């Protein structure tokens with residue numbers, strides 16, 4: 019069985035993102051870029067499934083500019099067998115990304131597509147659900163546990179009320195949550211080895227995917243700031259302050 | 267004119283507060299607002315929905331395969347219902363986030379995620395980058411709007427009205443490839459994190475599951491819900507449904523007390539809409555103090571007992 023894993027290149031989670039003064043976007047100049055943290059978890063899970071003999075091949079996929087090759091190389095260094103860059107300089111919205119994955123599913127016939135539960139740049143949290151709908155196959159979002167048994171998977175999902183378990187038939191789409199696993203660290207020799215692994219560049223136009231229905235992003239603004247607070251010396255003053263404000 | 271359909275979130279017995287908040291957002295779009303209650307044996311829930319102020323009609327859709335909110339089953343039904351609507355909204359809770367993008371894809375549109383403000387019938391404001399930027403987006407002309415409502419940004423619609431209930435038998439069929447197995451709810455006696463007016467949250471500083479009891483005791487004394495950081499959840503000090511933040515719950519209590527929490531952006535984004543934020547941290551440089559309304563530099567193992575005593 020093949021596993022397809024989505025790898026989005028995003029601003030590193032440690033960066034304090036700033037909106038450009040003219041409201042045209044956020045400042046990404048010289049900013050550290052990384053693999054979307056959820057995608058690292060998705061890849062780790064795919065690798066563990068391969069290591070457990072439940073999958074034969076792990077393919078990492080990124081849709082984006084040439085710069086995303088860097089994140090694909092990271093994926094290869096972690097242990098993916100090969101990589102596909104769907105090359106486009108247009109920032110695609112989730113419906114188009116899902117359509118690209120749909121087209122790749124047609125080519126690669128994976129048993130499982132593992133995506134992150136959300137990309138931490140746009141915080142959309144849509145792609146996995148959309149791919150599942152377009153493909154007509156099961157979706158299991160926000161997975162914190164995944165057990166593969168033959169042609170079915172039992173997935174524990176992190177939902178607001180607690181943990182939900184569902185059973186799905188393969189092939190299927192799973193989006194992963196933080197507690198599914200802890201991704202491995204990449205070792206130097208693996209980085210060297212990754213340089214020799216195949217990375218195919220596929221021009222977006224070759225997939226025959228139409229971009230439609232994009233939301234028009236008009237303006238970026240910094241978030242409203244909270245008013246500056248006060249510091250208190252001790253617990254008694256804190257309690258008094260809360261009482262004064264009618265909070266307790 | 268806009269016709270908005272709100273997809274109700276419920277557990278088979280009670281309507282989730284996220285529905286009343288979504289109704290308020292729907293009303294801001296203008297036009298009529300209907301609520302769809304899907305499920306099996308849902309008369310009681312439909313009756314709660316029809317009481318919400320501003321609701322024109324409740325569509326109570328009954329189907330055995332809709333008994334649990336499996337997105338694969340619900341989405342098909344919503345697409346059938348949605349034909350007559352210009353807008354379809356769900357809450358941006360795990361329920362809505364699972365379901366609505368699927369509905370959007372079936373309608374061939376992108377979803378507007380986490381609507382925090384409505385600036386026009388097809389114009390919305392939403393946060394990105396863990397709330398570090400806010401964008402104005404416009405949906406393309408002549409397409410259906412599918413969106414999720416950032417519940418922390420909206421007040422719940424009041425109850426007391428009485429709309430018409432239309433009973434409908436589901437027309438969709440069960441997707442055999444996806445089966446509900448079970449639900450393990452952690453929820454105890456404490457108030458619900460997403461609607462409680464007071465929340466006490468703890469971070470990695472607690473050091474153990476046992477010491478998290480201190481937090482629960484304080485929460486109980488205040489009648490507050492208990493929350494946590496990802497670090498505390500990952501360390502196994504408390505259950506995952508307590509996580510507050512970008513990838514946990516986004517909440518807006520009147521009072522939020524953060525104990526031993528550093529204030530990472532991923533956590534802060536979950537509490538930005540709180541009325542008053544209180545932070546207790548032993549490190550005066552902790553970033554949490556930048557957003558706190560009242561800050562106290564101190565050791566939580568000393569401060570919590572003092573608080574308990576002062577509260578009597």
Ligand SMILES: Cc1cc2nc3c(=O)[nH]c(=O)nc-3n(C[C@H](O)[C@H](O)[C@H](O)COP(=O)(O)OP(=O)(O)OC[C@H]3O[C@@H](n4cnc5c(N)ncnc54)[C@H](O)[C@@H]3O)c2cc1C
Pocket residue numbers: 031055056138468469470471494495496497498509510511512513514515525526527528529530531532533546547548549552564565566567
């Ligand atoms: C993709 C992604 C998503 C994330 N999503 C979330 C999320 O939804 N929610 C979330 O919370 N985090 C999230 N995180 C994690 C986040 O980045 C931080 O790591 C986390 O919030 C830190 O938790 P903490 O404040 O408990 O721990 P720490 O950062 O370790 O802070 C502990 C604090 O306790 C203080 N302290 C220690 N001992 C005491 C004492 N005795 N008395 C008083 N103070 C003390 C310390 O000074 C310190 O400031 C996410 C991270 C990533 C990468």
Ligand SMILES: Nc1ncnc2c1ncn2[C@@H]1O[C@H](COP(=O)(O)O)[C@@H](O)[C@H]1O
Pocket residue numbers: 023024025026027054056057079080081082112115132133134135136137138140141142143144145146
């Ligand atoms: N441009 C992209 N390239 C590769 N994978 C992507 C891309 N965009 C989204 N994904 C995948 O879809 C997940 C959810 O993204 P989103 O729906 O944008 O929040 C991500 O975690 C990735 O796994």
